[in-house]
Amino acid sequence: MSLRPDLEIISGWIRRGARVLDLGCGDGTLLRHLHETRAVTGYGIEIDPDNVEACIRAGVNVIQTDLDAGLSDFDDDSFDYVVMTQTLQAVRHPARLIDEMLRVGREGIVTFPNFGHWRCRVQLGLQGRMPVVRTLPYQWYDTPNIHLCTIRDFEALCERRGIEVLQRAVVDHAHRSSLAMRLLPNLLAEIALYRIRRA
């Protein structure tokens, strides 16, 4: 089975032998891949018991806890990277959590669905409906995604909170990129990936 392309991009950003904390690690795919290919020591944080079981089965270190309860169990700078893929939009206090990521980790890696994508704009702006797109497939009433943002929103937040963007990648739902997408990311990218640190 090949790795989800966004995870492939993230893997490429992570140093060999690093210590990684994966927030909302799902079934542990990324950590397992990092362990096997980059000798990374890692821990995942996950709340869903099915995912916790999947991690255990995969031999991934997983800590069952609620991200909304914060990362108070983790010391400052205790990880090289704190990763959070496609989870930012589902937590209660995204800004606070990003601060926490960058307290615990020397660098943070964040991915999220770009709400500024033209399909979202068309559905909201022209049709007047809450967008339901490939990266955000839920209806407004049953979505776990409570804090949606656009690429510009995210970068504005980084600016305001003194966060330095080290690397950015923008891709579509199939995790392909293109020149046009890189020129007009907020309109054409479906998923944004960032490597960040405290400035």
Add this chain to the structure above:
Amino acid sequence: MPEKIPADSVGLVEPKKLHFDEPLPLDCGRTLDEYDLVYETYGELNAARTNAVLVCHALSGDHHAAGYHSMADRKPGWWENCIGPGKPIDTRRFHVVCCNNLGGCKGSTGPNTINPRTGRHYGPDFPIVTVRDWVRSQARLADRLGIERWAAVVGGSLGGMQAMQWAIDFPERLAHAVVIAAAPRLSAQNIAFNEVARQAILSDPDFHEGRYYDHGVVPRRGLMLARMLGHITYLSDDAMRAKFGRELREGKLNFNFDVEFQVESYLRYQGRAFVERFDANTYLLMTKALDYFDPAADYGGSLAEAFRRARARFLVVSFTSDWRFSPARSREIVKALLDADRDVTYAEIEAHQGHDAFLMPIPRYVAAFGAYMERVAREVGAP
């Protein structure tokens, strides 16, 4: 009484006993010159001797962890829910060893056995033993059984504390430590409950300073009270409400001090049943072992420092309604393991049963525990 042994039970089992001649130095400074350990085993030891799992018992447990001693037994061993074919500690894969700890009352040397030096029961002369002492004696048992390295050392509550101590004291002798519903050390509240239990026993007129064997009596009231108190701390408020509510035995208030509420009747029954099967001196010793447990103390008060010695990988499990050793206490263990850079997985199981949950077949618990043990089995070539 099982009409027929269930298919997922280890079936009829027989305790074994080993005598140890080599003196065992104890933390209290005294030495046990010789001692017996009673133990049971389930499942086959493989040729490479890599699939052995040590199960450590808690305060009132013993070596009889699974199966039945006879068809007349009313109940199977204390961890029947987790040990057996197809269960988390799968006896088709693992060779399971469980011993009655020193100071116990089920056949291993303890207060109710005869001191060869005096020809009398040890009684109050039996030294206060610690978790570390137990681990040392279990290591000798492993030597005698030809087990160089455990695939896993597993335990709940006080048993989980032994698993932690194993990982710290004998880092090379276990691959995994499974620590369920435990704590890195007791809180003042935990010690307070233990102290009330001890006072109940010590102040019973039949206690005779621990020499009750010589008087042909047992401190029934004291031991019963101690157990009733302990039992309250094993259950959650919710579990008690669900089980008993405020139900009255006779459906009305009688305005006296007899048993009126169902919960009173239950506690008294539990207390009385316990007196029949347990020894008061052992109860005192076990509560002391709990109070004294503090592996960080040897490492400048840092549990992380203690765990830096460990080589085992850890599974830590807690239960949401456990207020005796709450999830917060398990998270302290997890945090120390993270700080020490050890491999650790932590499962916090949603359960309303309180501390006792670790003995119950709660599906999420069984699934997580089982998945972990499957991985252990794969590693030791016992798929």
